[in-house]
Amino acid sequence: MIKIENLKKSFGKLEVLKDINVKVEPQEVVCVIGPSGSGKSTFLRCINRLEEPTGGAIFIEDTNITDPKNNINKMRQKLGMVFQQFNLFPHMTVLNNITAAPKRLKGISEEDANKIGMQLLEKVGLEDKAKVYPDNLSGGQKQRAAIARALAMEPNIMLFDEPTSALDPEMVGDVLEVMKDLAKEGMTMVIVTHEMGFAREVADRVIFMDGGYIVEEGDPEQIFDNPQHERTKAFLSKVL
Amino acid sequence: MLEAITDTFEVMRDAMPVLMKGLQMTVLITIISLLIALVIGLVFGLFSISKNKVLRAISTVYVNIIRGTPILVQILYIYIGIPAVTDLRFSAFAAGVIVISINAGAYLVEIFRAGINSIDKGQMEAGRTLGFSYGETMRIIILPQAIKRMLPAFVNQFIVSIKDTSLLSVIGIGELLMSGQSIYSANFKAFEILTLVGILYFIIIYTLTLFSRWLERRMDVS
Numbered sequence: 101m102i103k104i105e106n107l108k109k110s111f112g113k114l115e116v117l118k119d120i121n122v123k124v125e126p127q128e129v130v131c132v133i134g135p136s137g138s139g140k141s142t143f144l145r146c147i148n149r150l151e152e153p154t155g156g157a158i159f160i161e162d163t164n165i166t167d168p169k170n171n172i173n174k175m176r177q178k179l180g181m182v183f184q185q186f187n188l189f190p191h192m193t194v195l196n197n198i199t200a201a202p203k204r205l206k207g208i209s210e211e212d213a214n215k216i217g218m219q220l221l222e223k224v225g226l227e228d229k230a231k232v233y234p235d236n237l238s239g240g241q242k243q244r245a246a247i248a249r250a251l252a253m254e255p256n257i258m259l260f261d262e263p264t265s266a267l268d269p270e271m272v273g274d275v276l277e278v279m280k281d282l283a284k285e286g287m288t289m290v291i292v293t294h295e296m297g298f299a300r301e302v303a304d305r306v307i308f309m310d311g312g313y314i315v316e317e318g319d320p321e322q323i324f325d326n327p328q329h330e331r332t333k334a335f336l337s338k339v340l
Numbered sequence: 341m342l343e344a345i346t347d348t349f350e351v352m353r354d355a356m357p358v359l360m361k362g363l364q365m366t367v368l369i370t371i372i373s374l375l376i377a378l379v380i381g382l383v384f385g386l387f388s389i390s391k392n393k394v395l396r397a398i399s400t401v402y403v404n405i406i407r408g409t410p411i412l413v414q415i416l417y418i419y420i421g422i423p424a425v426t427d428l429r430f431s432a433f434a435a436g437v438i439v440i441s442i443n444a445g446a447y448l449v450e451i452f453r454a455g456i457n458s459i460d461k462g463q464m465e466a467g468r469t470l471g472f473s474y475g476e477t478m479r480i481i482i483l484p485q486a487i488k489r490m491l492p493a494f495v496n497q498f499i500v501s502i503k504d505t506s507l508l509s510v511i512g513i514g515e516l517l518m519s520g521q522s523i524y525s526a527n528f529k530a531f532e533i534l535t536l537v538g539i540l541y542f543i544i545i546y547t548l549t550l551f552s553r554w555l556e557r558r559m560d561v562s
Binding site: 148150173174176177179180181183185186187188189190191200201204205246249250253 | 462
């Protein structure tokens, strides 16, 4: 589903990603953990080219998205993304946040788009917030709305960039619930997270990154209960 | 004394029809020019935030030249300077509209640039992630938010441009000040006429100032 080969990314002289090789299978849920500054968010943002990789190749369903000949806008429609800061559009109602892209990019009629939008809002438990503007939502509601917005384009892959890091603790659970449901439905997901409990429960595979490298990867039990590398052990001893 | 006062009012009353014509011209030139300036400001404002160095340079040069020279020089340059060396001839009205447009446009570039830059980077990222192109994201997501924030600054530029049109009297455009000058050069009542001209400018500009403050207050609320 996703194949990343020798991915490198530098900001000026600062080398953030040094040599990343990852494969994500269809319906797989991959959690990326690691200390801040380890490059995990940059890694995620390279997958949909929000950050332009400085080296290597990224294949999404066998199409090389780092090839400038491929239409990145079309490719991004298959890649939903959820941000730490939600990034809802404040000048649109929650429903319009969700329907804007399907209406304009897929040519779906207003009526059908609204129907899809309401179904998605129901799915994330916000059906009563359709006509509300994002400023009037709590953090957890915003993030659930943002997930619904990303799902509206019917992506094959969902990317989550620390989706719960900006939330009050009591809001985290609702968002994680929605993500768990998605995982159960078979969505392919790559999640950068600090929620170790969630990673252990939901992930098929956990990737530990540090210093721009993938230090260790494996199934959650292996990473959390039996880490092989010193750096993984040191990191986990601090966060668990 | 009383006679002097009624005299003054009479002079002013007689001048009103001509001055109102002048005021119409002032408002007409300002509105046409501001509409053109909005397009200039948007286009060059987008240039100024573009990744393309050439576009950014074009925008910077334009803004610096216009902001770095007096508008009176610009007026004479377009109306007298350019025709002196080329076959280009502008009517006074066209020259006036051109100068006010490119002048206000340069200031609007900065307003657009600041307005667009004031929108959180995450908005562009969210738009692009959904599959919108750069242009679509600008149009659908960034500009509607940015323009709302820019509105008070637009109104201020409107006010500045209204005042700038009075300089067009030097190339003989019958705007408000020129109309006043033509009246007092005939009846020698410079004090009364210029007072009235000032009052007319003030009424329009103060109304716009109040409107601008009202807009700013409304922006704060939302």
